[in-house]
Amino acid sequence: MSTTQVAQPMTDAGVDQLCINTIRTLSIDAVQQAKSGHPGTPMALAPLVYTIWNRVMRFDPQDPIWPNRDRFVLSNGHASMLLWSVLHLTKTQAVNADYERLGQPSVTLDDIRRFRQLDCKAPGHPEYHWVSGVETTTGPLGQGVATSVGMAIAQKWLATRYNRPGFEIFDYNIYAVCGDGCMMEGIASEAASLAAHLGLDNLCWVYDNNHITIEGNTRITFTEDIATRFLGYGWNVLRVGDANDTDRIEHALEVFRKTKGRPSFIILDSHIGYGSPHKQDTSEAHGEPLGDEEIRLTKRSYGWPENAKFLVPGGVYEHFAAGIGVRGAKACQEWTKLFDAYRGTNPELASQIDQMQRRELPAGWDRNLPVFPADSKGMAGREASGKVLNVLAQNIPWFLGGSADLGPSNKTLLTFEGAGDFQANSPGGKNLHYGIREHAMGAIVNGLSLSKLRAFGATFFIFSDYLRPAIRLSALMELPAIFVFTHDAMGDGEDGPTHQPVEHLASMRAIPGLVTLRPADANEVVEAYRCIMRLRHKPAVLALSRQPLPTLDRSRYTSASGVAHGAYVLADAPNGNPEVILIASGSEVSLAVNAHETLLAEGIRSRVVSMPSWDIFDHQTREYRDSVLPPNVKARVAVEQASTFGWERYVGTSGHVIGMKTFGASAPLKELQRKFGFEPERVVAAAKELLGRA
Numbered sequence: 001m002s003t004t005q006v007a008q009p010m011t012d013a014g015v016d017q018l019c020i021n022t023i024r025t026l027s028i029d030a031v032q033q034a035k036s037g038h039p040g041t042p043m044a045l046a047p048l049v050y051t052i053w054n055r056v057m058r059f060d061p062q063d064p065i066w067p068n069r070d071r072f073v074l075s076n077g078h079a080s081m082l083l084w085s086v087l088h089l090t091k092t093q094a095v096n097a098d099y100e101r102l103g104q105p106s107v108t109l110d111d112i113r114r115f116r117q118l119d120c121k122a123p124g125h126p127e128y129h130w131v132s133g134v135e136t137t138t139g140p141l142g143q144g145v146a147t148s149v150g151m152a153i154a155q156k157w158l159a160t161r162y163n164r165p166g167f168e169i170f171d172y173n174i175y176a177v178c179g180d181g182c183m184m185e186g187i188a189s190e191a192a193s194l195a196a197h198l199g200l201d202n203l204c205w206v207y208d209n210n211h212i213t214i215e216g217n218t219r220i221t222f223t224e225d226i227a228t229r230f231l232g233y234g235w236n237v238l239r240v241g242d243a244n245d246t247d248r249i250e251h252a253l254e255v256f257r258k259t260k261g262r263p264s265f266i267i268l269d270s271h272i273g274y275g276s277p278h279k280q281d282t283s284e285a286h287g288e289p290l291g292d293e294e295i296r297l298t299k300r301s302y303g304w305p306e307n308a309k310f311l312v313p314g315g316v317y318e319h320f321a322a323g324i325g326v327r328g329a330k331a332c333q334e335w336t337k338l339f340d341a342y343r344g345t346n347p348e349l350a351s352q353i354d355q356m357q358r359r360e361l362p363a364g365w366d367r368n369l370p371v372f373p374a375d376s377k378g379m380a381g382r383e384a385s386g387k388v389l390n391v392l393a394q395n396i397p398w399f400l401g402g403s404a405d406l407g408p409s410n411k412t413l414l415t416f417e418g419a420g421d422f423q424a425n426s427p428g429g430k431n432l433h434y435g436i437r438e439h440a441m442g443a444i445v446n447g448l449s450l451s452k453l454r455a456f457g458a459t460f461f462i463f464s465d466y467l468r469p470a471i472r473l474s475a476l477m478e479l480p481a482i483f484v485f486t487h488d489a490m491g492d493g494e495d496g497p498t499h500q501p502v503e504h505l506a507s508m509r510a511i512p513g514l515v516t517l518r519p520a521d522a523n524e525v526v527e528a529y530r531c532i533m534r535l536r537h538k539p540a541v542l543a544l545s546r547q548p549l550p551t552l553d554r555s556r557y558t559s560a561s562g563v564a565h566g567a568y569v570l571a572d573a574p575n576g577n578p579e580v581i582l583i584a585s586g587s588e589v590s591l592a593v594n595a596h597e598t599l600l601a602e603g604i605r606s607r608v609v610s611m612p613s614w615d616i617f618d619h620q621t622r623e624y625r626d627s628v629l630p631p632n633v634k635a636r637v638a639v640e641q642a643s644t645f646g647w648e649r650y651v652g653t654s655g656h657v658i659g660m661k662t663f664g665a666s667a668p669l670k671e672l673q674r675k676f677g678f679e680p681e682r683v684v685a686a687a688k689e690l691l692g693r694a
């Protein structure tokens with residue numbers, strides 16, 4: 001059934017239309033078969049996606065990870081059938097996690113038949129890492145367009161750092177398609193504002209202006225003048241009044257490519273559910289199968305065999321092969337030749353590009369990492385972090401990042417010679433200035449990371465709430481993104497409860513696959529970064545103190561290299577046979593050490609476990625975990641300036657947790673420590689009580 005001929009005049013326009021209607025009907029049939037999904041937008045945007053892919057994009061279906069490919073982001077991820085259709089029809093090939101080509105298609109017709117079913121390569125929403133050819137996971141509206149800004153920054157940065165006269169190694173563009181939802185989400189505004197500020201003329205957003213969202217017509221929610229809004233940001237704003245007019249779409253995309261100095265925003269007027277006699281222009285077309293009868297009528301309106309299902313008419317695969325297939329292969333082959341020549345004249349840069357693409361670290365990436373001497377006054381976590389970042393950014397050419405306007409406070413500024421600021425007129429700078437746009441920053445870090453750069457974003461830990469959706473996506477996408485959060489507890493003191501994180505550690509620890517680290521002193525900060533830099537497929541969150549923490553004497557206590565295990569015995573009972581275990585992270589570790597010394601002096605055999613990362617510890621062998629937390633030692637006290645939520649898993653039902661059960665307060669840190677019980681005496685008392693020696 002799948003290659004039956006459809007009676008169509010085979011003019012160029014006829015073949016175009018046949019391809020467009022194939023995308024439409026595959027989408028309709030898949031949603032109907034799955035009894036769930038979103039048919040209306042694929043029906044409307046099939047001509048757009050067809051035009052971008054088959055006429056414009058430089059993308060080689062044979063090599064979907066070719067570094068200089070144009071990127072396509074479907075920010076309105078619910079329209080995923082657009083992507084599954086086009087990946088299938090272009091015969092885009094599958095690639096595995098080791099970047100090897102598997103010699104099989106990314107999305108088969110069978111996958112489309114099994115749309116939204118377990119393990120099939122046509123899931124409900126586009127998923128990076130699961131389906132080759134998907135450039136970023138989308139579904140949470142707004143994330144895709146914001147991520148595309150990170151991709152555009154990455155392209156500019158790569159071009160500036162790696163292109164040489166006669167060697168345009170990186171000159172790709174980024175196309176993002178979005179709908180009303182994406183445009184209403186705040187993250188898109190943050191990202192659009194920054195994109196224009198940075199003059200990202202390699203970035204094109206196409207806005208599906210269909211006036212429909214789930215609750216109905218946008219007259220009930222969204223009546224702003226979006227053209228004026230984007231003009232205000234400084235975008236080049238274009239309009240195509242008919243989503244079926246592929247020539248005008250192509251022309252607008254050409255204008256985008258010729259426009260320098262600013263990103264382009266194409267407003268595309270469309271009809272959701274196009275061609276459906278009863279559902280076009282209604283919100284019903286958004287997220288429900290059309291139903292058998294309506295499908296027949298719709299197919300009739302397309303001139304399609306009414307009862308055919310999952311039909312790919314003869315000539316369609318061939319037309320995609322002749323379009324994007326030929327153009328993409330040629331572009332990729334030319335690039336490969338160019339890159340070979342570049343490798344001859346710039347071997348060092350070429351090998352950096354190779355390593356970057358495989359997410360490897362360059363030799364000597366950790367040379368000159370600081371070792372901090374014991375110091376009772378110590379150093380703030382953020383301070384140590386700043387020193388480490390400046391070393392890493394010098395050792396790893398493609399390491400870059402910045403803060404959401406808190407650089408001086410987060411200590412994330414890269415100050416070495418040649419670091420530079422990333423701006424429109426200096427797009428090779430390593431210091432990114434996200435401005436006060438945390439949500440977009442999260443997505444931009446993901447976009448940079450999807451472009452294979454090692455990128456970080458920074459703010460106060462309290463504001464991790466503002467970018468949590470992007471952090472979650474980084475974990476879902478298995479990206480080695482880095483989030484540097486300072487002011488990790490009540491060190492903010494006088495700023496008060498609006499600035500004091502409580503539930504944030506628990507919240508980060510709850511995200512599957514995210515590595516959260518809260519180091520105890522300057523040397524643990526160094527070791528935490530060592531762990532983070534070795535991650536290839538996991539994001540990391542660093543929670544760092546604002547205030548100085550004593551640098552522990554590692555000749556007296558065990559080495560900070562124990563951080564690599566997530567938790568380690570820092571100080572032990574003299575015979576290694578503890579009767580009580582004190583577990584702490586970050587700023588509370590030195591507090592636990594103080595309590596430990598007191599307990600020892602009183603003849604109580606205590607052990608201190610520094611636990612910077614639950615996640616890493618949980619991945620150790622049972623043998624190791626039991627050696628750190630021997631199951632027979634039930635007297636356990638955990639101390640952490642954060643929500644107590646979850647600590648039972650380490651202290652057990654008979655243990656004690658000293659943590660936060662309320663919000664903090666505005667006062668000097670010392671007073672807060674007293675008020676909330678973060679004092680050695682309290683830990684000592686809790687330990688004794690558990691041992692029945694109170």
Ligand SMILES: Cc1ncc(C[n+]2csc(CCOP(=O)(O)OP(=O)(O)O)c2C)c(N)n1
Binds near residue numbers: 140141142185213
């Ligand atoms: C952040 C977020 N909020 C809510 C949703 C649920 N949702 C999915 S699609 C949609 C409506 C989107 O409208 P629009 O972007 O105009 O899409 P269209 O129906 O026009 O394709 C909503 C609310 C979501 N996916 N992400």
Ligand SMILES: [Mg+2]
Binds near residue numbers: 180181
């Ligand atoms: Mg809409």
